[in-house]
Amino acid sequence: MTNPNTTTTVLATDSDSDGHRPQVAGATVAFRTLRRAFGATVALDGLDLTVHPGELLALLGPSGCGKTTALRMLAGFEYPDSGQVLVDGRDVTAVPAHRRDTGMVFQSYSLFPHLNALDNVAFGLRMRKVRTALRRTRAAELLDLVGLPDHGSRYPHQLSGGQQQRIALARALALRPRVLLLDEPLSALDAKVRLTLREEIRRLQQELGITTLFVTHDQEEALSMADRVAVMRGGRLEQCATPADLYARPATAFVAEFVGTMSRIPGRIVDSGTVEVLGRRLPLDGGAPAAAAGEVDVLVRPEAVRLGHDPAGQARVVATAFLGAVTRVTVTLSDGTSVKADLPTESAAGLPPGSPVAVTLPDRPVLVAPRAA
Incomplete structure (x- = not known):
């Protein structure tokens, strides 16, 4: 042209x-x-x-x-x-x-x-x-x-x-x-x-x-x-x-949530470099604010969330959205928190709405923000 x-x-x-x-x-x-x-x-x-x-x-x-x-x-x-x-x-x-x-x-x-x-x-x-x-x-x-x-x-x-x-x-x-x-x-x-x-x-x-x-x-x-x-x-x-x-590597919680999709999962800072979330401890990202032990929200991208069918799982699938090669699966934790996960479409097919699932995060640093009101 x-x-x-x-x-x-x-x-x-x-x-x-x-x-x-x-x-x-x-x-x-x-x-x-x-x-x-x-x-x-x-x-x-x-x-x-x-x-x-x-x-x-x-x-x-x-x-x-x-x-x-x-x-x-x-x-x-x-x-x-x-x-x-x-x-x-x-x-x-x-x-x-x-x-x-x-x-x-x-x-x-x-x-x-x-x-x-x-x-x-x-x-x-x-x-x-x-x-x-x-x-x-x-x-x-x-x-x-x-x-x-x-x-x-x-x-x-x-x-x-x-x-x-x-x-x-x-x-x-x-x-x-x-x-x-x-x-x-x-x-x-x-x-x-x-x-x-x-x-x-x-x-x-x-x-x-x-x-x-x-x-x-x-x-x-x-x-x-x-x-x-x-x-x-x-x-x-x-x-x-x-x-x-x-x-x-967003520098602030605002950037993390404004750019792309981000879920907030309740967590608790246990020391200056570690947060407890979903029953395990993960390292804090370098951009996380220094804080004493206390409740925070852990910010997680959908592609970082892992789901597995589990009758005793702490979450339940509430919706799925086909996006081509991936499907976005929305689950609700036992405390009512909504979390989004991007899974290969083939894998997501086995998790229809209503399925009980276990939710886990990879062992890598996470960004935290003050607990949402």
Whole structure:
């Protein structure tokens, strides 16, 4: 679908004699102790975060955690009460939006309804007074890059939602920004289109080597697309790590429960490094809070839970959900605690609802959290 020479051609600028511009590496972006409050609401509370050149970093968190505020500060649409925004070491905190080398794609497509797709893509180039022939050539190449080479004459109302968002992406790339900002660009699309477009965005980002910040509340999007994921809560950074590290080694109970599925099983800390749960003692994860002996909840992923049919078992199967190669089995412990386990579908077939089962955990460190009320 993509012309292998497209990347070079797209980098053309009107000021070069040969119509081409050498490729420029993605920028380093840094947020330094950013703070922003809206009245009594603190949107950012001392955010410190660095995005590496050419990296796709996802800002993930619940509504109101500050992720969109951080993105808008990088774009120049918001200004901090204190702190700095740096691009390649240059302080751009007070630089107006139109003078920052960024491109932004919004949740809403924000296309001009009176312009066709080609002219929408070329709009920023026209504002930069790029020659007509060159801007139309570059816009056509960008349409090819996003997989819509034959849609240049169509107007927004003639395009599907996914096609409109591809046009918006091409428009953001037209000025060849060093930083691309994506503010929940897939949330308005249906599931199948969302899956296809997130793969396309990732392919384009890697092909162009552009530093990208992607804001989302969808953990699946963040984990499948990003080089690293920054999980935010209440205006603060909880953890920034690769998707694999974030899932396997969450730094806090909030991250553990926000990223992926997690069951809480009652336990009791017996010393500084051990917790008793389901009748056995397990080592505490290094990220677990230091605590004296007392009741806690042990946080466990579904794939770590082991089930076995046992007439004298301490749990009973209450539901199963087919997920393809695995089946998610929900059991209830004798104290009413609900626990989820992911089993090979073939194994789960022998555990229909109502089956008595024994629940065990592997002998490896576990994360704990304060006992839920």
